[in-house]
Ligand code: GTP
């Protein structure tokens with residue numbers, strides 16, 4: 001897929017006020033600093049579309065971007081960010097969960113996992129919550145440029161093994177680097193395929 005045009009649409013902190021765009025939507029989530037905003041910029045080949053920061057907690061709102069006037073990318077705040085107050089974190093989690101469980105046109109949630117780290121309980125618990133709520137997702141292992149491939153393989157395999165303690169099989173996963181662009185073509189092709197199904201389903205209705 002060629003990304004010709006990307007526009008920032010809006011930021012929200014209340015899932016209920018986001019308009020129904022009647023277009024396929026894809027959201028990106030994961031722990032703070034895992035590289036969600038960077039991945040959105042990499043996919044769109046724009047440096048400053050989504051705000052990136054080395055300080056965790058940069059993205060605090062639900063941010064919608066429209067691609068090629070046809071589909072939406074959504075940058076979400078990170079979960080598991082320790083430096084915000086407990087009250088603020090509970091509020092965050094509530095509005096993210098509200099968005100994820102109620103958004104009709106959300107086709108897929110990309111759950112980002114740092115490819116350098118061992119499995120963290122907060123990620124496993126979040127993924128299990130997605131399963132319980134039947135929210136379709138894929139896993140994206142980020143920052144693969146930062147380690148040797150053998151080390152990346154090792155941590156990805158151990159993450160998957162941990163998940164397999166709870167799941168019978170796992171959805172497709174991706175490896176990305178926002179620095180080198182690794183994974184961009186595969187991710188965009190995957191989105192394009194789902195977009196096609198979305199439109200053929202709408203035609204049948
Ligand atoms: P929050 O909005 O705070 O939850 O973070 P985020 O998940 O959106 O992360 P963000 O994209 O802001 O990136 C965090 C830091 O990691 C920044 O310093 C990025 O430059 C860096 N980073 C993100 N992706 C990659 C990558 O693929 N490779 C390398 N080397 N650095 C990356």
Ligand code: MG
Pocket residue numbers: 036037038051052058059075076
């Ligand atoms: Mg961000």
